[in-house]
Amino acid sequence: MKLHPCLTLLITLLLFCHPDLKAAPTDQDVTAIETEISDSDPQAEFNRLSTKAIDEGSVQVMVVLKEQSDAFGLPQSLAQQEGEQTQIESQQDALMAEVPIRRANSIKRFTHLPFLGLSADADELKRLRASPQVAEIIEDKMNFPLSHEISIAKIGADAGWGLGYTGAGQTIAILDNGVDKNHPLLLNKVVKEACF
Numbered sequence: 001m002k003l004h005p006c007l008t009l010l011i012t013l014l015l016f017c018h019p020d021l022k023a024a025p026t027d028q029d030v031t032a033i034e035t036e037i038s039d040s041d042p043q044a045e046f047n048r049l050s051t052k053a054i055d056e057g058s059v060q061v062m063v064v065l066k067e068q069s070d071a072f073g074l075p076q077s078l079a080q081q082e083g084e085q086t087q088i089e090s091q092q093d094a095l096m097a098e099v100p101i102r103r104a105n106s107i108k109r110f111t112h113l114p115f116l117g118l119s120a121d122a123d124e125l126k127r128l129r130a131s132p133q134v135a136e137i138i139e140d141k142m143n144f145p146l147s148h149e150i151s152i153a154k155i156g157a158d159a160g161w162g163l164g165y166t167g168a169g170q171t172i173a174i175l176d177n178g179v180d181k182n183h184p185l186l187l188n189k190v191v192k193e194a195c196f
Contacts, residue, residue, distance in 0.1 A: 042136070046129060049139055053122040058103060063128055064136040065091045065114035081180070088114050091133060099127045 053059040065088070092109050101107055101118050108117035117140050120128060128134055152158050181190040 045139075046125070046137065049137065050122050050125055052139075053120060053125055058106075058119045058121045059125070060106070060117070060119050060140040061125070061128075062138050062140045063095070063116040063118065063134055064138070065095065065116070065133055066135040067114060078182075085111055088112070092116055095128075095131060095133045098131055098133070099124060 049059050049061065088111070089109070091114060095116065096107070101120060101124055103119045106117075106119035110116070125137065128137055179186060179190065181187070181193065
């Protein structure tokens with residue numbers, strides 16, 4: 001399953017930046033998370049969310065909107081970024097007009113991502129899923145980050161360390177789908193950019 005870059009960013013932020021993370025996951029938690037990520041069946045997931053919404057009255061979800069632009073996420077001028085933000089806001093408005101959400105105070109709009117976070121009942125979930133504006137609906141829940149031991153083994157770092165590689169004296173390159181080098185946190189820190 002290929003994840004959309006915005007979805008990947010959102011998942012990363014939720015996994016690693018949430019202030020309420022207090023305990024590291026157990027090996028069982030990690031196995032469950034890995035299974036959930038790798039074996040995700042959209043129909044089964046939607047059925048699970050619908051059942052949860054029926055049982056609990058509503059379920060907190062992230063609604064991923066279909067992209068209207070092929071240039072989304074690529075380096076852009078300030079005017080293009082503002083246009084993209086306006087387009088995202090228009091998409092969000094159109095979806096909320098098409099599928100009114102009773103729990104309006106639960107709606108979280110994202111400025112730079114084509115997402116909406118909201119609490120939906122089973123009927124609202126069905127109408128959201130039927131909308132041609134919606135790419136995906138996923139549960140908005142807290143996941144624990146994978147432990148370092150697991151991620152180190154997954155990328156083979158332990159094998160490299162065993163061969164004597166430490167990374168000392170190396171330059172790090174981060175390949176990304178684009179960042180705003182004018183953002184206050186990155187100002188004067190981006191050394192080089194390139195498009196491939």
